[in-house]
Amino acid sequence: MTWRSFLLTLYYHASRPARAWCYRCMAAQRRLPAIVLVYHRVADDGATPWTMPSALFVRQMRWLQRHFDLVSLEETQRRIREGSGPRPSVSITFDDGYADNCRTAIPWLVRERVPCTYFVTAQNALTGDAFPHDQDVGCHLPTNTLDQLREMADLGIEIGAHSYTHANLGEIADPESLWREVVAAKRTMEDVLEREVRYFAYPYGGYVHLNREAFRLAEQVGYLGVCSCYGGLNFPGDDPFHLQRIAVGNDMIHLKNWTTMDPRKLGTPRFLYRTGEGGVGHRGDENPTPQPLAND
Numbered sequence: 615m616t617w618r619s620f621l622l623t624l625y626y627h628a629s630r631p632a633r634a635w636c637y638r639c640m641a642a643q644r645r646l647p648a649i650v651l652v653y654h655r656v657a658d659d660g661a662t663p664w665t666m667p668s669a670l671f672v673r674q675m676r677w678l679q680r681h682f683d684l685v686s687l688e689e690t691q692r693r694i695r696e697g698s699g700p701r702p703s704v705s706i707t708f709d710d711g712y713a714d715n716c717r718t719a720i721p722w723l724v725r726e727r728v729p730c731t732y733f734v735t736a737q738n739a740l741t742g743d744a745f746p747h748d749q750d751v752g753c754h755l756p757t758n759t760l761d762q763l764r765e766m767a768d769l770g771i772e773i774g775a776h777s778y779t780h781a782n783l784g785e786i787a788d789p790e791s792l793w794r795e796v797v798a799a800k801r802t803m804e805d806v807l808e809r810e811v812r813y814f815a816y817p818y819g820g821y822v823h824l825n826r827e828a829f830r831l832a833e834q835v836g837y838l839g840v841c842s843c844y845g846g847l848n849f850p851g852d853d854p855f856h857l858q859r860i861a862v863g864n865d866m867i868h869l870k871n872w873t874t875m876d877p878r879k880l881g882t883p884r885f886l887y888r889t890g891e892g893g894v895g896h897r898g899d900e901n902p903t904p905q906p907l908a909n910d
């Protein structure tokens with residue numbers, strides 16, 4: 615155990631009574647959080663910081679099964695609209711579309727009937743090219759083939775759109791490029807998979823990578839919801855169209871802290887895209903690579 619993990623474990627145990635009290639208050643008001651987690655790649659070669667070993671993935675899932683209702687994004691949105699049940703919920707999502715997820719993670723989720731939304735970048739699914747963030751670090755990891763995605767969809771995995779080219783939408787002002795990333799990504803994947811693509815996840819997903827116009831476009835063309843990834847939770851009464859997600863740390867202690875009323879997550883400011891102001895705009899403090907797996 616590293617010093618960091620040791621200190622986080624101490625923090626977890628020391629703050630448990632306060633968090634248990636917070637949990638009881640929120641449960642009484644049916645305001646328990648609807649948590650959405652993000653994974654990228656589950657494999658045992660540890661090729662990148664956004665790769666999680668398969669044994670750890672299964673361990674995290676087992677722990678989540680014991681403490682949460684594991685639900686779809688649609689059920690997450692219902693709970694945000696109508697109030698939580700007696701337990702908080704967690705929804706599992708994956709970003710990018712790594713072929714290696716078909717070895718352990720996806721078969722495990724299917725076997726255990728854990729709902730999952732799998733966000734895929736259209737261009738990489740079509741061409742088989744490595745993702746730009748992998749190419750940048752000289753790592754050419756295989757992406758999911760269309761046949762794999764069709765098979766996953768047949769098994770009940772919801773396929774979502776993760777833009778067309780994995781661009782930073784926060785930097786796009788040109789309407790045509792934005793249309794391609796949000797709308798063409800949806801329509802292209804619908805054509806090749808012959809299924810509706812109902813959810814969109816921003817590449818990178820930090821505050822600086824979000825775009826108010828992209829939110830509006832997504833709503834206009836019929837997405838049911840849009841996911842960011844700067845670490846927030848969702849609560850009943852929030853806007854159900856914008857689902858805040860947490861990128862999962864590559865250990866157990868981050869997961870345990872973040873999903874159990876951690877004050878550091880409870881106060882995360884929402885990106886308010888409907889109003890022209892307020893909320894959080896471009897703070898410039900997010901990591902422009904895929905979400906790091908072990909930040910605090």
Ligand SMILES: [Zn+2]
Pocket residue numbers: 709710776780816817818904
């Ligand atoms: Zn991504």
